[in-house]
Amino acid sequence: MEYRVLGPLQVVGANGVGTPKAAKVKILLATLLVRANEVVSLDQLLESMWGGHGPRSARTALHVYVSQLRKFLGEQGAEVSPVKTCAGGYVLEADPGTVDAFRVEQLICEGRRLLEAEDHVGTAETLSSALAHWRGSTLHGLQDSPVLRNASIRLDELRVSAVEMRVEADLALGRDRHLIGELLNMVSEHPFREAFYRQLMIALYRSERQSEALRVYSQLRSTLNHELGLEPCRMLRSLQQAILRADQTLDPHFLHRAAV
Numbered sequence: 001m002e003y004r005v006l007g008p009l010q011v012v013g014a015n016g017v018g019t020p021k022a023a024k025v026k027i028l029l030a031t032l033l034v035r036a037n038e039v040v041s042l043d044q045l046l047e048s049m050w051g052g053h054g055p056r057s058a059r060t061a062l063h064v065y066v067s068q069l070r071k072f073l074g075e076q077g078a079e080v081s082p083v084k085t086c087a088g089g090y091v092l093e094a095d096p097g098t099v100d101a102f103r104v105e106q107l108i109c110e111g112r113r114l115l116e117a118e119d120h121v122g123t124a125e126t127l128s129s130a131l132a133h134w135r136g137s138t139l140h141g142l143q144d145s146p147v148l149r150n151a152s153i154r155l156d157e158l159r160v161s162a163v164e165m166r167v168e169a170d171l172a173l174g175r176d177r178h179l180i181g182e183l184l185n186m187v188s189e190h191p192f193r194e195a196f197y198r199q200l201m202i203a204l205y206r207s208e209r210q211s212e213a214l215r216v217y218s219q220l221r222s223t224l225n226h227e228l229g230l231e232p233c234r235m236l237r238s239l240q241q242a243i244l245r246a247d248q249t250l251d252p253h254f255l256h257r258a259a260v
Contacts, residue, residue, distance in 0.1 A: 007136040009033075030151075031148060046059070048146070107130035108165075160186075176207050192227070194220065201213040204216065
């Protein structure tokens with residue numbers, strides 16, 4: 001049995017790919033999955049499913065939804081239900097390798113280690129493998145639950161960090177031209193994330209597009225001044241000056257040395 005939360009919620013079992021039909025059962029399953037192998041208290045489940053505004057019968061309804069979830073997992077091919085009753089709550093028992101979010105966290109941890117060891121090929125391959133697990137927005141359609149919204153934010157931040165590290169490795173490998181389109185999108189999606197501006201400026205400069213690299217800096221400076229009353233960080237200011245003087249340190253090794 002495999003579980004997917006990095007996109008629409010899915011369970012992959014011997015009988016195919018499925019998703020609970022009932023909205024509350026989906027939320028219940030997702031809440032147990034993001035805390036797989038941990039006891040999730042009844043209060044936490046009630047908060048996730050009703051946001052603290054459940055009916056008086058919420059606890060009784062919760063037990064009914066647990067029964068429905070166990071039935072669904074059985075229909076997907078689970079011979080023994082992975083949802084166990086514990087003192088004060090429930091736990092979904094799962095091998096970490098069967099939950100896409102856990103697999104991704106392990107891959108990103110390994111990718112970070114490889115980047116620190118300057119194994120750029122290994123970093124790029126490992127983090128590309130991690131990013132390929134995303135099938136859309138994390139826990140798509142379930143962010144109305146306060147508990148799942150927080151889990152989604154954490155996992156999406158992990159994804160963005162993985163992109164940053166993978167781009168660092170790709171730049172160190174001289175894949176500058178191939179990164180420009182992706183980095184333009186990342187800058188658009190994350191207008192205050194200075195790391196993507198830095199990477200885009202370097203990719204453009206190395207692709208003989210110096211004036212565009214400088215315009216990216218001006219765009220960031222304008223955004224930060226207008227929205228936050230701030231200036232770009234010292235690293236970006238230094239990078240702008242290095243581009244203006246065509247500094248020879250802007251080679252494939254500079255980015256890795258300068259990365260935060």
